[in-house]
Amino acid sequence: MDLTDPNFGSKLQSFSITSTRHTHTTFQSHHLQFQLKPKLCHQLNTALETCDSLPAFGQLPNLRHFSMKDMTNIRKIGKEFFGEEGNCKKLRVISLERMANLGELWTTRSGKDDEEFLIPNLHYLKVVKCPKLSFLPYTPRSINWTVVPGVARSPERGFGSLASSTLPFCVTIKNCHFSHDRWGRLQHLATLEIFQGRGCSGLRTLPDAIQCLLSLRELYLESWEDLEILPEWLGQLVFMKKLVIRDSPKLTLLPESMENLTALRKLELEGCEGLEILPEGLGQLTSMTKLVIKDCPKMTLLPESMENLTALIELQLVRCKGLETLPEGLGLLISLENLYIYDCPKLKSLPKSIQNLTALRQLWLEGCEGLEISPELFGHQLTSLKVVRIRGCPNLTYLPESTKNLTALEVLWLGGFNSLPEWIGQFICLKDIRILDSPDMTFLPESIRNLTSLKELHIWNCPRLIERCQGEDASNISNIPRIVLHGEIFIPGQAFQGSKNTAECGHSSQDREHKQERQDEEKLYMHVYSSDF
Template sequence: MLSDFKCLHALIIVRDGVESNDDQELPSSFGELIHLRCLDISGIRIKCLPDSIGELYHLQTFRASYVLEKMPNTTKHLTSLRHLHIPQIELPPEIGRLISLRTLPYFVVGDEKGCGIGELGSLKNLRGELDNYNLEKVHSKEEAESANLSQKQDIVQLMLRWSTENREGENCDESVLEGLQPHPNLRILRIGGFSGKRFPSWFSNLSGLNNLTMIMIARCKECEQVPTLGHLPNLKSILLRGLDNVQTIGSLFYGIDDNCSSTSSNRVSKTVFPALVRLELQGMPKLTEWLEAELPSAVDNQELVAFPRLEYLEVHGCEQLMSVPSHFPCLKELNIIALDSELPFTSICGIKLNSLTELQIYSIDGLTCLPDWLLSNNQNLRKLAISYCNNLTHLVPRLEGAGVSLRDLFIYNCPKLRELPDDLHSLNALEKLNITGCPNLETIPYPHEMMESSLESLTLKGLTNLRNMEMVIGWYCSNKMPRLSTLILDVPMMNMITTNSSSLSEITAGSSSSGHDSSLRYLSIDSTRCDEYSNSFVDAILKASTKSLNILSLAGNNCDDQSSGYLPDQIQHLTALSKLFLHDLGNIQEFPEWFGNNNSFSSSLQLLHINNCKKLRHLPSKEAMLHLTKLSYLAVGRCPLLNLKKIREISDDDDSEWPKISHIPEVYEDGNQIPTHAQ
């Protein structure tokens, strides 16, 4: 058939619409399409190509899918090929004969003849992106230079990667990297697995990488110094990751030496990292000091400016770090993670810092509180997240008007946190408040109406000593949180009761008399105790959310107390409820009669998920289940006494609940789909 299309210039093969995982083959007669310029087989599953592909001497573009495993050795004859789009597989030998190539996304150095780095030398027209793998198989600077990377002016994105497996003893990585100097037009450079101790001289060449905008150096475990980068005028992003042996970041990084003096009698300004916007230091376990950028003491007619445009800084996994620079005039986002000492954090957040908009603090053992000036100086701070700071006892004593722009406040797993600022109510723009895993926190300061009106999401979980939970619930039930759409509570209810015995009745009365239109869409309550207070609070919240609540998740603790089988009656009045999740209701044996018999609830529920209710034997009656007219998805997990097996005609299984669910389109038990009539 192919003989009828010998003049074809472009061929795109797509699947016939029938899903199949079967592999397909191209006929050897493909070589007859000698006029073909473009061949695209990315739409079909082809693992291997026939040798006759090498006869397509005019082919300019070839594209294959991820299934392709091998290119034939005859590929070297495709001398007109310009664009090669294939998955990362072993390239055929003598790829260097394809002198017209412009697009070669990667090159894997091999040991076989015709697979060395020198194959790149003749590919003078390469452009765009080039990723190089297995550079440990390059053995000298001269061999590396044979790739002629320094002459490939159209390569703008380059990756140089060494394998880190089974590499012990001496290596020649330093000389190889010296020979892989790229063209000055390069914009993005990634280096991975390099095992040299120092980076090559071309990093510090004043004009060698002037167009570079982004550099990533990762998993270079033997490096003892970071490269010189401060002089690069267009560098916007730096990521240094996994430099295990680096102990100090200092003058070499900035590109400052003793030759900085100026012949001018006037004071001259010198800027390092003039365009840098993003800087990340990750996984540098031996790093102890990151020094300030300073001119040599002999220079007295210059002033130094460092990081004038830096907006994002991340310091992650530098456990021994003790000192960092303190001047970041434009810093907006700071992520500081997994440090032993609080000193780097307090240094970065010095008294002069006033530009922060987002701050994330994670696992800083030495941190007991925030700097007093942090919030007051950074009036544009929108997000503050503090997690796993084991010794944090408080944020700041008082906000005193600070934090006026704060929208998100997250505090996770700070076991010694005792108190929040007394004037938390001054956060009048706060939209999300999440406090989780702080067992020593006893109270949440009563909010001012301004904060109440802005709050959209409230999460209080793992606060085992919180004493004023009934107050929080009262705020909502009394319509003092009109914008609240998400409420997540996970606390032991008995501990939340203050000495005010009238609190419960006031909350219940407030929820029944307020008559307000709630905005609450998602409610999750995990009660770690089973008691009348817990049940009453749940009822009060549900009563205040009758017309708005869309998703409800209720969890108990599988205790043997009779109340652990309690399913709130108020659920039947939730007219907008579409998804209901029930977990760990240890004493529930069957659903109440009202489940499925109420028109408003029955006509809205679409998904029901029941999990770990170990005594549950019966679903609602078949009639009640049929009243759930929109229920299309039922999932049951870890309910060993609930029998959902399909009743066969030849059996008589009176205990099976299958007839009650046979009309539901999707039913799952412990992750396995159960066949129903609706499928």
């Protein structure tokens, strides 16, 4: 590559140089400055371990993205980078990773605060493992920040008077063990709307500086292994719309002040193994549309006040091993469309009021070993219910008589069932039936031929039923466009697609397509055995 060639870079938009450790690399500034045709160069990536100086990349007026990785000999990004005049008005992204000896990045031409700010429109600042880095005189304002271990350079003194068109919007902090002083610097990011903290250890509660983020809309806390309680001031963040807490096994208590988060639309609690109860004030969160509780084994019940969550659209209860009952007021959730209950072995019953959920569209009951349901479960009011999935519930081996009321049913997945009723032929909207892990089921009702909307029939791990479908009952399912028996496509009157009989005929492209389709089906059913959540 000849950087002195006058035609080099005439249409270049992205420029990347990578060097090995055994190659000493230097830049000729005047070559890059003129031959890269700066008005056309939009992105620049460098990864040069032996490079010890940089040319005036900052003078490229259309530079959007500047990235450096593993350049251990670079110690400063100063005025030689920005040149003698102008600024980086179009620079949107700065990414610095594993720059072990980088000590300074100037945000003014002299590193003092009485000059023009050189990066006025930054959208994303990512700093990973740059332990010596300081921004002089101030950290650049950026809409989005990512801070990973080995960097201590969140805005220590704010942003001074440096003019910028951007305001901090999102900060992500990963795997950091910050002192209280370092956390205190968050107060300079008062415009933040999204805060994501992942793997932040050594804290029993949230840093007080977070309460200064009064514009916060979304708070994500993941893998805070030492987190025990959330502070009462959390209720002051009244604009919060999403609160997600994952993998915080020592968390035992949510503050009563959460009842003040009336704008909250999503609450997700996952892997909070010490959490036993939710605050009764949960019912005050009347804007909530989604509530997810996963892997909280000590939680035995939900607050009765949940009946006030009339805007709730989706409720997920997943792997809550200790959950025994649901509030009777569940039927008052007039907006609930999706109810997923998965792997809650101690849950004994569903409240009778569930038949009042007129907006309910999907109901999943899976892995609930102790669950028994009333014959009247599916009342006349569940006219919107389109998807029912029941499997891994050994007490549920037959569809209750009230299922006949589900006139809008389109998808039916059943596992561990002994038989299907003859009246299943009344489901004129049914499009998809899947029968899984039902070794005692021996036949399909003849009325299945009346399901004129049925497009797919899948049967998996039901050996006696599959044998019957291949033989004497084949005519009952011949009108179904797609039949898959234990992962293989079946056409009544023909051998399995891709079976030994087909394989002996050769390996045509059609055979290969059938084989791939069969493999895809096997993957689907193996996925059915695992968690869908």
